[in-house]
Amino acid sequence: MSYRAGIIGCGSISAAHARGYQGTPGIELVAAADPVERARTGIQAQFSIPRIYADAEEMLREEKLDFVSICLWHPLHAPFTLQAARHQPKAILCEKPMATCLAEADAMLAACDEQGVKLVIGHQRRYNHSWTRARQLLADGAIGEPRMVNVQTGEGLLNCGTHVVDAIRYLTGDPATEWVFGAVERQSDRFERNVCIEDCCMGLIQFVGGVQALVQCDLTGTSNVENYTVTGSDGILEVGQRSVRWLRGGGGDWQTEDTGYDDPWVLQAQAALAWVEGAADGHRGEGRQARRTLEILMGIYQSARERAVVRMPLAVGAYPLGAWVDEGGLPVTQPGRYDIRLFLSFDPEQKAHYQEQRRAGRHPREILREMGF
């Protein structure tokens, strides 16, 4: 007997979830839902999905799903997790970031606990072999005591930042967070998937046990989420998507290990199935892990808002950046609202034009204005 899976939201990331389920023996992808006809028929044709729905609630009611993927924009993660949980699937795989604030994340965890549903958040890169190997090397003392992790990313702290903060936690053995010190600039009226975000920011994170991490977001033009440098008391280690290399103090050459790569969305789905069937080690992307990652992201915003170091646990349930903007603390000096992911709703021609312009290095605001948005 196969478990039955369905996907809510048939946009860009839904294909990765479909691939994940179809690569998992024991799970059958039976349905998908999206109010946009082009989106739902597109995914149906690509993955031969038996049934599609315009209304997610109708799909949940009719299909009696065991696995539900939530592939919607961030503000919809919490309401749709609550909605799906009421139908008591065995597991929900909700996309990252877990939510736009801690209050939403807590409501998601409570609803899933109440209904006996396992909650996974799409930090699928925890299944990159290179990251797991690096985690093991660091734990084994390959570079002595890990002291500092450095990473630069872009396209918003909630968006790519959630992957990098989650990666830092994973690489260093998921230590608890002691404090966060953040800086934020928001001169332009910038949004990402309909969420108000910063122009750029950075966060220094102190973990219990001594490791620190420095995350820069949208300061350098990179939107990388795969590469990390860890400095230790006796060496340095670099992690990429498919390899790890490290240099030990006291002479000698870099040691490089090619770790290979398997589709992390497939591994994420397989691990969800194992978890449902009782795997004792749970799931690397489980909701409670993602909540700790979200707490750091929210801590970076709150620290900048308070102009102070924020100690954990963070007591702010609301979205600190949104609250700060609403209270007038971050006045926009370059007016004109724009959304750096608005292109997701473009027709294919508009999308191709937008992406070409971005590749040429132009600012999203300029391109969107020129296109009449």
Ligand SMILES: NC(=O)c1ccc[n+]([C@@H]2O[C@H](COP(=O)([O-])OP(=O)(O)OC[C@H]3O[C@@H](n4cnc5c(N)ncnc54)[C@H](O)[C@@H]3O)[C@@H](O)[C@H]2O)c1
């Ligand atoms: N894990 C990753 O590496 C990764 C990568 C990309 C995106 N994501 C996450 O996936 C989420 C979705 O992003 P995307 O790029 O796929 O967006 P998208 O715009 O391509 O797709 C979203 C889809 O949701 C649909 N939708 C909207 N309201 C709906 C409703 N009420 N019921 C059903 N469908 C509805 C839209 O019509 C659209 O087709 C985001 O939160 C994003 O952060 C994760």
